[in-house]
Every structure is written in structure tokens, then in C-alpha cells.
Amino acid sequence: MNNLRQHAQRSQPRQSLSDSRLRKHSDYQRAYAASRKRQSASMSWFMAPQSGEGPASPSGPRVGLTVGKVLGKAHERNRIKRRMREALRRHVDLLPAGFDLIFHPRRGVLTLDFARLEAEVVRILHQANAEAARLASTAAPERTAP
Secondary structure, three states, X not given: OHHHHHHHOOOOOOOOOHHHEOOOHHHHHHHHHOOOEEEOOOEEEEEEEOOOOOOOOOOOOEEEEOOOHHHOXXXXXXXXXXXXXXXXXXXXXXXXXXXXXXXXXXXXXXXXXXXXXXXXHHHHHHHHHHHHHHHHHHXXXXXXXX
């Protein structure tokens, strides 16, 4: 009962990650093809510019999460995904605009202290934003050329 009261008394509204998730297999495949793999201490990640084609073009940045069977049994994989989604949900505002991010956590995420996991996710998101800004600045002069 006490948990329900604490939940009701939250000072900030809960942000949703569901609006900014990659959902289609084709989106994952496109992102893999348009990006290169980057490594961090406990995960790999991919960042690709979004395709702005067609009426189904994404409205904002999106994030994907893949946890393969090699990481453990279903309950372990589900726990990894829950921990990653919560860390990403807390910092959804740091997702780089116009890009898709895909995270591949390693097995160590299962036992990693949540504060350290969250700090690593924030560090990756800052790296992704810096790279997005760099890509935007290099692409801008090419578009203005006659």
C-alpha cells in the first residue's frame, strides 16, 4: 500500500518511451546498414540517420533494443530489457533528433549497479548527440553548394 502512495505522489510525470521505439524489422535493418558499430563498457550501439521518405517518416528520434538468446534464459533477457528501458525512459529527452539508436547490451548489464548502467546510457546518449551535431555540420555545407 505504501508503494501506491509513493507512486501517486510523484513530482514529475512519467515519460513514455513507447512513442520513440523502433518497431519494424525493416527499420532495424536500415539502421544497421546505415551505421557502424560502436562499443562501450557494457554494450554495443548503432546510430543511423532516419530516412525522411514517405508518409510514414518518423516524427522524432527512435531507439531500439536487442537482447539475443546468447545472453541467457528468457527471464534474464527480460530483466536486461526492463533495466535498459527504464534507463532510457529517464533520459528520452537526450535522444538525438533525426537519428535512430540501437542498443545491444552485454550480459554484464544484468548485474551492473543501476546507477552505473544509467550513467553509461547517458554517456552514450551524449556521444550520440555530439556525433549527430558533427554529422549535421558536415552535411550542411554540402546541401548549400550550387
